[in-house]
Amino acid sequence: MAGEKVTRILKAKSPFTAEQIADMSDAQGWDWIYANAKPRKEKLTQICFTGFSAAEKAELTEIAKAANLEVVNSVTKGLAFLCIGENAGPAKLKKAEEQGNHILTKEQFFHLLDTGEISR
Secondary structure: OOOHHHHHHHHHHOOOOHHHHHHOOHHHHHHHHHHHOOOOOOOOEEEEEEOOOHHHHHHHHHHHHHOOEEEEOOOOOOEEEEEEOOOOOHHHHHHHHHHOOEEEEHHHHHHHHHHOOOOO
């Protein structure tokens, strides 16, 4: 017999009758729930590029978007990575450091995309 939580979910979300749910094991109920659950909206990881020429920033932005990263223009609490070029502004660097954001060079950014690892 399915547990209380599984029974509640199945009654609300499934096409099964109360009798069918009562005949299910907990494992069978969870199997149906997971197989039919709507996928959660994937949260994109945010990255900000600073200190690059307009052309280079545009190129990096396209590469980041193709890698399913959300490109933003400012350092926020939700920011995962600040990718810095030669002319990176001190205000963005300071804010990123204070918030504990990962600060990457362009080379480290490409390494991250290639391996999934943050090089030091």
